[in-house]
Structure formats: C-alpha cells, structure tokens
Amino acid sequence: MVTMLVVDDEIYALKGITQGIEWGDLPIARILEADSVPEARRQLEANQVDLVISDIEMPGASGMELLRFIKEACPATLTIFLTGHARFEYAQEAMRHGCFEYVLKPVDHDALKEIVRRAVAEIEERRAQQAFEETLETYRRQWTNQLPILVERFWQEALAAGLPASPDRLSREYATYDIPLSAGDPVLPVLLSVEQWDVGLDGRDERIMEYALRKAAAEIIVGAEGAGAALQDRAQQSLVLLYKANEARGEVLQRCSEYIRACREYFHCTVSCYVGEPAAPQALAAELERLSRVERANVAQPASVIDASNGAGHAGSAAAAVMAVSGQTLPPFMEWSILLDGGSVAELEAAISDALRRMKEEGAGRESLELFYYGYVHMLYQSALRRGVPAGELLSQQELAEGLAARTPDGMTAWALRLLAKTNAALLDRQRDASAVIAKIQSYVQEHLSEELGREEIARAVYRNPAYLSRLFRKETGMSLTDYIAQAKIERAKRLLTETNDKISNIAEGLGYLHFSYFAKLFRKIAGVTPQDYRKKHQSM
Structure with a gap:
C-alpha cells in the first residue's frame, strides 16, 4: 500500500484532489495534506511517504525547493508537480531533479488519477525490484563468505577423477566426510537445469543465484534429514545426489515439482529436473553424462520434471566390479587423460604402446587386460564428458565388444589406438561444432539487438536446450550469455x-x-x- 502527500496553498485545490477524486480503487493506504512547503517537510520527516503531488508556485518556499529536499532526504519518493504556468524552465528543472510527471493547471481529475495510477505501478515495481535485490544481496554475502563445503569438493573430485577402487578406502572416505553410505551403496542423481531467468542478471550475479538455487535444492529435494548433497560439478552443471537411492521414486519426483514451483516464485527463473537411475558411485559420471544428453535433447518441455529412468547398465559399474577385487597397479590413466585433454595425441599413443608392451613382457593375463580395458574406457568417457561429447556417440557397442574380446596385449594395443584416434577426432569435431553454435548465437544477437533478448528465444533459434546453451557459451567464450x-x-x-x-x-x-x-x-x-x-x-x- 502507498502513502500519498498532497501539497497546495489553495485549500479548494487541495481538497479537490484529496477528497474530490475517488481513490478507493488504487492501493493508497493514507492521503496526507500540507498547505505549505514547511508543513510538507514536517509530514515527510514524520511519515514514510511514497508519492507527493505538489503545486510549484506557493508563498514562501516553492515546490522546487521541496523537490530538492525530497531528492536529498527521501530519494525513493516520487513527485508529481502541478502549475498554472507553462514555463519551460520549471519543467526542465523539475525533470532534472527527478520529477515523475509535470502537469499544467487546471488539472483534469481523471487525467491526474491516471498519472497517479502509473506512479503507484512504478512504486510497486521498484519495491519488487528492491526485495529481489535484497534477496540477491543476502545470497551474495553467503556466497562470498562461505568456502565450498568438504562434501561438495569430495563429489566434485569423485565425478571428475573417479572414486577409490578399494571398498575399504572408499568407506574411509565416506566416514571422513560424514557421508551416510557404504562402499557398495548406489546414489540417485538429479540434474538441475536453469532454462530461463525472468530478471536481468550479469554473469557474476547469475552464478550467485545458481548458488542460491542449489541451497534451495538442498532444502527441498534433499530435505531436512540431509541424506544427499546439492553441488556444482566441474562442467558447471548443478545437481543433487540423493543417498537414499531406493526411496519411492514418486516422492522424489514430487519434491522436484515443488522445487520447480519455488524457483519460479522466489528466484524468478524456469528450471527443469532430470531424475536419473540409481548408480554405484563409480558409475555416477556415466549416469550424469546420460542425463546431460537427455537435457540437451529436451527443447519442448521447459519447467518439467523429466523421469529419465531406463534400466540400462553402464560400463563404469562393470569397471568398478572388476577393479574392486584386484590390487594390481594400472597405467596412469589420470596422466593419460591430461595428455588427451591437451591434444598431445602422439605422446599418448607412445604411452599406451609402452604400457601394453610392459604388460606383455610381464605375461599379463585375462584379468589384467580387463582392468586395462575398463580403466581406459573410463578415461575416454571422462575426457569426452568434459568436452561435451556424449558417451553414446563416442563408442559403439561393437567397438566395446572388440575391446573385451582382445586376448593379448598386442590386440589390446591395436584396439586402444583405434579408439584413441576416433575419440580425438570426435573431440575436435565437437570443438568445431561448439564454435559454429557460438557463431550462430553471436550472429543472432547482433541481428536482434532492438529486442529484449533472453536465453530461451536464442536457444530456440539455434535448436538447443537453453540451459545447455548457456553453459556452452560460458565455457567457450569465458563470459555469460547475459x-x-x-x-x-x-x-x-x-x-x-x-x-x-x-x-x-x-x-x-x-x-x-x-x-x-x-x-x-x-x-x-x-x-x-x-x-x-x-x-x-x-x-x-
């Protein structure tokens, strides 16, 4: 509700506005009166006034002096001036000091009421913006002052580099970070996809609000018991990991629906949730990659809960099963991943050949070759994931079967080098494709600068999911689309x-x-x- 102050030294003009106009259909709580500038100043000092309607020419202090006082003491108060003289210098000075509207007398009451209606709408819009900025400031302080929690770091490392293969070591890691899981327990991933912001945010504030969304996801999707974590992985995807992976799926979907409604109401954004399959921790990266692929394909169902269950298995879970029962030392797949990411393909080829040659000299058996196979496939998948290449597009079932069928180190070497060449080509193609998409986005923006652009309409123009598009643009250009x-x-x-x-x-x-x-x-x-x-x-x- 709004408090309005009317200032005029002519009593009939004053009462004509305060009592002669029906204000009941506007959200005006109080109407105050003042017959001079000194009285108006007393009213302003004693009350929270949102709107002032004032005559300019009054005995003693003028309305222009009142406007200067309002600008200094009550900068949020809007002012409408009335005058009987159409003097341009008055209007010019009034506008320079922030006057909302300048009206000549005699004033048509209907016209004045319409001006007040616009002023009230402006006041309400400013209040809403101020409330949002206060919320934003609250989360900005939290984001600035709080370091990432250890659990979030643990899962980020786990998704990027893999979890310990030994069940005993994994159990110790869980105990260290107070994660209520045993080594073999599955985890249910939920991918959070921000598709559209309804307010203008720069890149920094967008990151801060994404942090706020993850805090809300921890409260709504994970719940008060804290049986899960809300975090951002290294690919800048926001996600929830639920430790009670086997709870009723309908309850999880319902909490996701509540979360989407809360995001719309409190954070002014459109969000979708992609609920995956329960997966062993070692297979989480592959399951999240699958959810990302589902997200990229979703261009027609914004603000939705997507139940992405499919019952299909993943190579990562098989790898965990084999690697957990053996203490054999494997090649340095992490170092190989760095070489692949850096484009050092020739050096990586030599490392692969050298590692399998040593395995041949040591008389490596079938189990050792399987361990190499699963570790190598996992390394390729992780590199592809970091570059946005879906695992399903990287390796065919036939190629995977050929690797499992390799009986000798020489056969495994030939297979590994073929897959390396194919993976490197796919990564280069994806980089070129990403560059082409970015060029299309930039071209579209330049052609539509006269419009109020948002990520949703840009995504439609280039046939991409808006949340994925935003992450791709930030990754490729180093700045947010906004x-x-x-x-x-x-x-x-x-x-x-x-x-x-x-x-x-x-x-x-x-x-x-x-x-x-x-x-x-x-x-x-x-x-x-x-x-x-x-x-x-x-x-x-």
Whole structure:
C-alpha cells in the first residue's frame, strides 16, 4: 500500500484532489495534506511517504525547493508537480531533479488519477525490484563468505577423477566426510537445469543465484534429514545426489515439482529436473553424462520434471566390479587423460604402446587386460564428458565388444589406438561444432539487438536446450550469455551516440530497454561514463 502527500496553498485545490477524486480503487493506504512547503517537510520527516503531488508556485518556499529536499532526504519518493504556468524552465528543472510527471493547471481529475495510477505501478515495481535485490544481496554475502563445503569438493573430485577402487578406502572416505553410505551403496542423481531467468542478471550475479538455487535444492529435494548433497560439478552443471537411492521414486519426483514451483516464485527463473537411475558411485559420471544428453535433447518441455529412468547398465559399474577385487597397479590413466585433454595425441599413443608392451613382457593375463580395458574406457568417457561429447556417440557397442574380446596385449594395443584416434577426432569435431553454435548465437544477437533478448528465444533459434546453451557459451567464450548481450547492446549504443543525434531515451528504447534508468545504469557500468558524457566526449572529437 502507498502513502500519498498532497501539497497546495489553495485549500479548494487541495481538497479537490484529496477528497474530490475517488481513490478507493488504487492501493493508497493514507492521503496526507500540507498547505505549505514547511508543513510538507514536517509530514515527510514524520511519515514514510511514497508519492507527493505538489503545486510549484506557493508563498514562501516553492515546490522546487521541496523537490530538492525530497531528492536529498527521501530519494525513493516520487513527485508529481502541478502549475498554472507553462514555463519551460520549471519543467526542465523539475525533470532534472527527478520529477515523475509535470502537469499544467487546471488539472483534469481523471487525467491526474491516471498519472497517479502509473506512479503507484512504478512504486510497486521498484519495491519488487528492491526485495529481489535484497534477496540477491543476502545470497551474495553467503556466497562470498562461505568456502565450498568438504562434501561438495569430495563429489566434485569423485565425478571428475573417479572414486577409490578399494571398498575399504572408499568407506574411509565416506566416514571422513560424514557421508551416510557404504562402499557398495548406489546414489540417485538429479540434474538441475536453469532454462530461463525472468530478471536481468550479469554473469557474476547469475552464478550467485545458481548458488542460491542449489541451497534451495538442498532444502527441498534433499530435505531436512540431509541424506544427499546439492553441488556444482566441474562442467558447471548443478545437481543433487540423493543417498537414499531406493526411496519411492514418486516422492522424489514430487519434491522436484515443488522445487520447480519455488524457483519460479522466489528466484524468478524456469528450471527443469532430470531424475536419473540409481548408480554405484563409480558409475555416477556415466549416469550424469546420460542425463546431460537427455537435457540437451529436451527443447519442448521447459519447467518439467523429466523421469529419465531406463534400466540400462553402464560400463563404469562393470569397471568398478572388476577393479574392486584386484590390487594390481594400472597405467596412469589420470596422466593419460591430461595428455588427451591437451591434444598431445602422439605422446599418448607412445604411452599406451609402452604400457601394453610392459604388460606383455610381464605375461599379463585375462584379468589384467580387463582392468586395462575398463580403466581406459573410463578415461575416454571422462575426457569426452568434459568436452561435451556424449558417451553414446563416442563408442559403439561393437567397438566395446572388440575391446573385451582382445586376448593379448598386442590386440589390446591395436584396439586402444583405434579408439584413441576416433575419440580425438570426435573431440575436435565437437570443438568445431561448439564454435559454429557460438557463431550462430553471436550472429543472432547482433541481428536482434532492438529486442529484449533472453536465453530461451536464442536457444530456440539455434535448436538447443537453453540451459545447455548457456553453459556452452560460458565455457567457450569465458563470459555469460547475459553479459555478452549487454555488452553487444552497449557497443551499439556507443556507435549511435557518436554517429547520430537521436535522443538518448530513443536509443535506449531502440535497443529494447523500456526503463531509461536501467539503461543508463548499465551503460555506466560497462562504459565507465554516463551516456550523456560519452556523447559529449566523442562527438566533440
């Protein structure tokens, strides 16, 4: 509700506004009166006033002095001025001091009421924005002051590099981080996919709000018992890991639905949840890769709970079963992964050949070859996952079967080198494909700078899932899609300010900014000066 103050030294004009207009259909809680500027100042100091309607020309102190006082003491208060003289200097000074509207007397009551209606809508919009900024500031402080918890680090390392193969060691790791799991217990992954923000956020604030979304997921999806973790993996995917993997699936889906509604209501964003299959910890990376593939294919069901159960097994679980019963030393797959990620294919080929040659000299048997097979496949899958290549597109069932069928180190060497060549080609193709998608995005943005652009419509234009598209853009360019759009618009504004004499407000509207104050704030943030100062500097050169 709004408190309004009416200031006029003419009693009939004052009462005509406060009592002669029916204000009941507007959210106005109180209407205060003042017949002079000193009385108006007392009212402003004693009350929280949201809107002032004031005559400009009054005996003693003028309405313009009142406006200057309001700007200094009550900057959030909107002001509507009334005057009997159409003097341009009055209007010019009033607007310079932030007057909401300037109206000539005699005032039509219906017209004045409509102006007040717009002012009230502006006040409510500012309040909503302030409430959101306060929420954002709360989570910004939390994000800044809190270090990542140890459990989140543990799962990030586990998803990137794999868990210990020994059940005893894995149990000790769980005990260290107070994770209520035994070595063989499955975990249920839920991928959280942010598809659209309904408010303008730069890249930093977007990350902060994603942190807030994970906190909310911990409360709603994991629940008060804390039988799970909400985290972000190294591919910048937000996810939930539920330790009670075998609880009723319907309850998990219901909590995900509640989470999606909460995100819409409290965080102003559209989110989908992809609920996977229970997986052994060693197979989580493969299951999350499968969920990512489902996410990328989802372009028609925003704000949905996607039950991505399929009952299919994964190579990672078989690897865990074999590797858990053997203490044999395996090749340095982690180092090999670094070589593959860095494009050192020739060096990796030599390392593979050398490792299998030593296995041949040592008389390696069938079990050793199987251990090599599973470790090698896991290494390829992990590298592919980090580069956004689905495991299902990387290796065919026939190629996997050929590796399992290899009976000698020489046969395994030939198979491993063939897969390395194919994997490297797939990674290079994906990099080129990603570059092509980024180029399409940048082209689309440049062609639609006059519109209010969001990731959802851009994703539709390039036929990609919006959440995946946002992560891809950030990964490939080092900046968020929101920041890129803002910078592109401000660069266009700079050119128009320099090359044309268009009004700055028209330039802002032409770039899709309906609120001039937001445009001016964004311009100064990016360019370092106001639009007015930028024009003065560059048009005088």
